[in-house]
Amino acid sequence: MAKNLVIVESPAKAKTLKKFLGSTYKIEASIGHVRDLPKSELGVNVENDYEPRYITIRGKGEVLQKLRREVKSADRVYLATDPDREGEAISWHLMTALKLDSKNTSRVTFNEITKNAVKKSIKEARDIDMHLVDAQQARRVLDRIVGYKISPLLWKKVKKGLSAGRVQSVALKLICDREEEIETFVPEEYWTVEVRLKQNRKEFTAHYTAGDNGKKELKTKEDVDALLKAAKGGKKFTVSEVNRGTRSRRPPAPFTTSTLQQEGSRLLGYATNKTMLVAQQLYEGVDIKGEGTVGLVTYIRTDSMRIADEAFDAVKSYITENVGAEYAAAEKSQHRARGRSQDAHEAIRPTDVTRTPDKVKDSLSKEQLRLYTLIWERFVASQMMPALYDTLTVKIAAGTAVFRSSGSVLKFDGYLAVYRKNEQTDKDVNIPPLEVGDEPAFVRFDPQQHFTQPPPRYSEASLVKTMEELGIGRPSTYAATIGNILYRNYVTKESKAFYPTELGDLINEIMEDNFEDIVNVDFTANMEESLDKVETGEVEWKSIVRAFYPPFESRIKEAEEKIGDITIQDEVTEHICQNCGRNMVIKMGRFGKFLACPGFPDCRNTMPLYEEAGVDCPNCGGKVQIRKTKKGRKYFCCEHNAREGDDCDFMSWNLPTKEKCPNCNSYMTVKGRRTKQAVCTNQECGFRKEYVDEE
Numbered sequence: 001m002a003k004n005l006v007i008v009e010s011p012a013k014a015k016t017l018k019k020f021l022g023s024t025y026k027i028e029a030s031i032g033h034v035r036d037l038p039k040s041e042l043g044v045n046v047e048n049d050y051e052p053r054y055i056t057i058r059g060k061g062e063v064l065q066k067l068r069r070e071v072k073s074a075d076r077v078y079l080a081t082d083p084d085r086e087g088e089a090i091s092w093h094l095m096t097a098l099k100l101d102s103k104n105t106s107r108v109t110f111n112e113i114t115k116n117a118v119k120k121s122i123k124e125a126r127d128i129d130m131h132l133v134d135a136q137q138a139r140r141v142l143d144r145i146v147g148y149k150i151s152p153l154l155w156k157k158v159k160k161g162l163s164a165g166r167v168q169s170v171a172l173k174l175i176c177d178r179e180e181e182i183e184t185f186v187p188e189e190y191w192t193v194e195v196r197l198k199q200n201r202k203e204f205t206a207h208y209t210a211g212d213n214g215k216k217e218l219k220t221k222e223d224v225d226a227l228l229k230a231a232k233g234g235k236k237f238t239v240s241e242v243n244r245g246t247r248s249r250r251p252p253a254p255f256t257t258s259t260l261q262q263e264g265s266r267l268l269g270y271a272t273n274k275t276m277l278v279a280q281q282l283y284e285g286v287d288i289k290g291e292g293t294v295g296l297v298t299y300i301r302t303d304s305m306r307i308a309d310e311a312f313d314a315v316k317s318y319i320t321e322n323v324g325a326e327y328a329a330a331e332k333s334q335h336r337a338r339g340r341s342q343d344a345h346e347a348i349r350p351t352d353v354t355r356t357p358d359k360v361k362d363s364l365s366k367e368q369l370r371l372y373t374l375i376w377e378r379f380v381a382s383q384m385m386p387a388l389y390d391t392l393t394v395k396i397a398a399g400t401a402v403f404r405s406s407g408s409v410l411k412f413d414g415y416l417a418v419y420r421k422n423e424q425t426d427k428d429v430n431i432p433p434l435e436v437g438d439e440p441a442f443v444r445f446d447p448q449q450h451f452t453q454p455p456p457r458y459s460e461a462s463l464v465k466t467m468e469e470l471g472i473g474r475p476s477t478y479a480a481t482i483g484n485i486l487y488r489n490y491v492t493k494e495s496k497a498f499y500p501t502e503l504g505d506l507i508n509e510i511m512e513d514n515f516e517d518i519v520n521v522d523f524t525a526n527m528e529e530s531l532d533k534v535e536t537g538e539v540e541w542k543s544i545v546r547a548f549y550p551p552f553e554s555r556i557k558e559a560e561e562k563i564g565d566i567t568i569q570d571e572v573t574e575h576i577c578q579n580c581g582r583n584m585v586i587k588m589g590r591f592g593k594f595l596a597c598p599g600f601p602d603c604r605n606t607m608p609l610y611e612e613a614g615v616d617c618p619n620c621g622g623k624v625q626i627r628k629t630k631k632g633r634k635y636f637c638c639e640h641n642a643r644e645g646d647d648c649d650f651m652s653w654n655l656p657t658k659e660k661c662p663n664c665n666s667y668m669t670v671k672g673r674r675t676k677q678a679v680c681t682n683q684e685c686g687f688r689k690e691y692v693d694e695e
Helices: 010-018 062-070 087-099 115-123 130-157 168-184 221-230 257-270 273-286 309-322 357-363 368-380 417-424 460-470 475-487 502-512 521-533 543-563
Strands: 004-008 023-028 076-079 106-107 189-199 202-210 238-249 284-289 292-294 387-398 401-412 441-453 492-493 498-502 571-576 583-589 592-597 606-608 611-616 623-628 634-637 656-660 667-671 677-680 688-690
Touching: 004 010, 004 062, 010 115, 010 273, 010 292, 010 368, 010 606, 023 062, 023 387, 087 130, 087 634, 130 168, 130 502, 130 521, 168 202, 168 460, 168 475, 168 498, 168 502, 189 221, 202 387, 221 441, 257 368, 257 460, 257 475, 273 368, 273 475, 284 357, 309 368, 357 368, 368 417, 417 623, 460 475, 475 492, 498 502, 502 543, 521 543, 611 656
Parallel strands: 004 023, 004 076, 076 106
Antiparallel strands: 189 202, 189 441, 202 401, 238 387, 284 292, 387 401, 492 498, 571 583, 583 592, 592 606, 611 623, 623 634, 656 667, 667 677, 677 688
8 A cells, every 4th residue: 555645736747757656655646736815806915914815726625635535544745846936835835735744744856757866856855945935925926916906907997807917017018119119210221242253263252341441331322332432443352361260169058948938939930838838748758659658858947057967978978879979078068057047957958868859759749759859959969069160261452442251161060960950050151262462353343232120029039038138037937928918918929020919008008107117127137036035045035025015005006096087988989780779889808999789788799990090091092990900910001991892902000191201202100109200101212200199
C-alpha cells in the first residue's frame, strides 16, 4: 500500500512521475490552483493591514475532498508543484486547505522530470519557502487592488466588462505609443551610391562611404550630383587600403522563456500562449515509443542562461561523436543574462541530448516536434565552436570620394552545422583579391533614392523582447498579458503586427490621464525589483502594499471626482428597427459601437453602425464613413464602397481632411494622436501642417 502521497498540478505530470516512483508512492493532481481571492469582491482587507482573504475556487471542492482522503492514509506528503513563485504558492495553499502537518509534509521541485532528477529531489525535500510564497502574494494582491479599483471607473466611463491590469496597461501603452510614433513620423530623404567595378574580368560592388570632408550623408539629388562630380565621372579608381582578417560569430545562448517565445513566434509562427502550452507538454511528459512517458525538456519558465555541468558534459560528448571533435567547445559557454535574471533554474534544454528530434518524431505531434527541434538544436549549438569567416575590406579612392567594398567567406561553419537553418546567416560575398595601388575598371554608378521608415509595429516577438528589456512583468506572465489585451479587444493583430483598436486607444487615454504611475514603465519595472527583494527575503511583502496603496487610493478618489457621474446615454438614431418599428439606439460593444433596438429583451434586433466621418469622399463626393475590420481595427471608406451597384473604391486607415493639399491638390489625412497633423497622401509631395479640428 502507498505510504507516500505526491501532489502535483497536472494529470500529465502525475502520469510521468508514476513511471519513476515505485508502488509506495501515490500521485494525485490538484489540477492547478485550489484557493484564490474571491471574484465577487476585492478580497484584500485594507483596514486590517492588507490581509488577503482566500477561498476555495469553485469546482475544486471535490478535488480537495479526494486529496484529504489520500492524506489520511499517507505517512508522508510531498508537494511537487512547479518550481517557481506560483508553484510555491500553490503548495502553500494546498498545505493550508488540506491542513497538513509540517512534520510529515515536504516540498519537492523538479527542474526536469527525469528518473534521476525526481529521485534526487525526493531525497532533497525541503520546507515550503515562504519568501517565494510572499513574493507571489504581493504580486497577486497588487494586481487585485489595481484591477478591482480601476475597472469600475472604466465601467462608468466606457462600458461594463472592461478591465485594467498593472502589467497589461503598460503593454497596451507600448502599442499605443508606437502607433503614435508611426503616425507622426516624418520621412526624410536620403541617397546611397554604389559603383560597379571590374578587376581581372570579375565585377564587384563598392559603396560610397566618405568625401574629402569626411561626411557620408547624401540628403538630396544635388548631393549625389556633387559626389559624382567629385569622383570625376568614374575616370579613375585606385585601391588605397586593404585589410584582411578573420571574423568569428558566437553561437546563440540556450533558450530562456522570453527568447523561446520570441523565436517560437518568429520562426514557427506560434502565438506566445501556444508556445508555452506546447513547451509545458514537453516538460510534463510525452509518451515516447519504447520508453514510456518522459519529460523531454527542462522547466520552461526561466530567465537563466546557465546549464548544469552534467548537461555540458553530455552535449560535448554528443557533439564530439556525431558532429566532430573540432566542433565541440572546450569549456562551457558563458552567456550573460539581461537585467535582473533570478537564475533559479537552468536554461531551457533537452533532458537527454541523445534523444534527438529524429528519434522521437514518431511520438510527437507536429507542434511538439517543431518546438522540441528548435529547443534541441539551439541547446546543442550553444555549446559549439563559433563560425569563422575570412574577411577582406578595401577602400577605393576616386577623386575626393572614397568607396568601400567588403567580402566574407565562411571558413569554418562551427555551430552553423547544427543551427544554420534556423538563423539568418551571412552569405559568402567574394570580391577579387585586390592590392593597394590596383586600379579596377569603372563599369557604372548606381545612385538610389530612399526615405527613412517609421519604427515597425510590435509583433508578439518584439513586444516580448521589449517587455523583457524594460523589466515589465516576468517571463511567465508575457503570454497571459498579451492574451488579455487581445481578448479584451484593446488591440488587434493583423499580419503578425499589433494595432490598437478604438477601444484600446480610449482605455489607454483614460489610464494616462488618471493613473500615470500605473502605466509608467519605470514604476512597473521598479515594482518587479521590489518583488524580487521579497523573494530573497530582503523586504517584507506587506511593506510594498503599504507603500503603494495610500497614494493609489488618493488617485482613485481624484479620478472619481474628475470623471464624475458620467454615464453614456444611448443615442437615439433615425434608423428604424425592421422588427418592431422603434427608433434604434447606439450601443457600445466589445468591438465598438453598433445599432440595437431599445426594446431589448423583447426585441433583440441589432445592426452595424456606420458613423459618418464628417467629410466628403475625395474620389466621388459621397459621405466618408467610419467602419471596422472583422478584428476591430478602424478605417474610413466611401458610403458607396462595396455597395451593390456602386464602384467607389476609396479607403483609408486615416481620416481624410476637408481641404486638399495646397501644393499638389491631393487629398490629405489626419495623422497623430496627441499632436495631430494634416499630411498629404502624395509621398512625392510630403506636405504637412498642424491639423485643427473644426469641431
